[in-house]
Amino acid sequence: MHAIRQLFRFAYLEALSCLFPALIFLTLAVLKVVHVPYIPRYDLILLVCIAIQIFMLWSKLETWDELKVICLFHVIGLGLELFKVHMGSWQYPQEAWTKIGGVPLYSGFMYASVASYLCQAWRRLQVRLEGWPRSLWTIPLGAAIYLNFMTHxxxxxxxxxxxxxxxxxxxxxxxxxxxxxxxxxxxxIASFLLIGFFIWIAENIATLLGAWQYPNQEAGWSLVSIGKISSWSLLVIVSFMIVGQLKHVKETQSHHTDFSIKG
Incomplete structure (x- = not known):
């Protein structure tokens, strides 16, 4: 019984941590069937995403420090989206006022929601890393993974x-x-693969709800290639490396401050 209670408690904490992406999926689902006159769907999604972000801060479900990380991911995500849409990897076929280079601004929130999940899960599950590699290796490798999405x-x-x-x-x-x-x-490594797999499932749901569209889905929705798990796993790894590095730096600075005070 203890193991079952722990499993439910873990699921509850994970669900709370996934609130931001869950609300985005709910928005996509509702606006798939509900049409608001005079406001393009992509623009309406953006307004809802901004409202969700404000709500997360107001309710203290997110901290201001977490918002800084989320904004960083928003910029990183938009940069990747602009390049990938330009190269024809996927597209956003609907019209919108808030599209830049064929990319609606709400798309950055989908990357930001991954950062939101990582930050909140880190806090709620009191995550601690053992054997984290030196920055000399983690930062160049993270940059290489991100750039490979473009250079390939x-x-x-x-x-x-x-x-x-x-x-x-x-x-x-x-x-x-x-x-x-x-x-x-x-x-x-196991956590990377698990998160990548679940994000691949989320990607199938998102494309079904019209968040974006791959070239092979123009004639109708089809399952996203299983090979995308490797892509999403690498993207999550970059996300985790950034959050992990920031947490590592913050803990190191906190440790040095405590040491100075005690000294």
Whole structure:
């Protein structure tokens, strides 16, 4: 019974952490069937996303520090979207006032929602990392993974090389988290794959609801290629590396401050 209670408690904490992306999915679902006159759908989604962000801050479900990380991801996501849409990887076929280079501004919130989940899960589950590699290796590798999403259109796709480097760099890294008073841990690589898989499921739901469209879905919706799991896993890894690096730096600074005070 204790294990079942812990499982439900973990599911509850995860659900709370997923509130931002869940509300975005709800918005996509509602606006798929409800049409508001005179306001393009993409623009309405943007307004709702902004309202959700304000609500998350007002209700203290998110902190101001977490908002800074979310804004960073918004910019990173929009940059990737602008390039990918330009290259024809996917498209946003509907008209909107708030489209730049064929990309509606609400799309950045989908990346921001991943950051929101990571930050909130980190706080609620009291995540602690063991064996986190040096910044000398994590930052260049994260940058290389992000750039590979763009450069593979021109040169060789280094996805699997980068994946191998990830295993080499992080195979000794463990994620410690708490559910209630119980402490658990799992390999960081396993958490990357699990999150990537669930985001792939979310991607199928999002394309079904018309959030964006892949070229093979122009004639009608079809299942997103299973190969996208590797892409989403790498994207989540970059997200986790950024959040993890920021948390690591903050903890290090806090430790030095405490040491100075005690000294």
């Amino acid at each position: 259109h021109y040169i060789y796709d280094f996805r699997w090389v980068l994946t191998l480097l990830l295993f080499v760099l992080y195979f000794r890294t463990w994620v410690h988290f708490k559910v209630g008073k119980e402490q658990y841990r799992m390999p960081l």
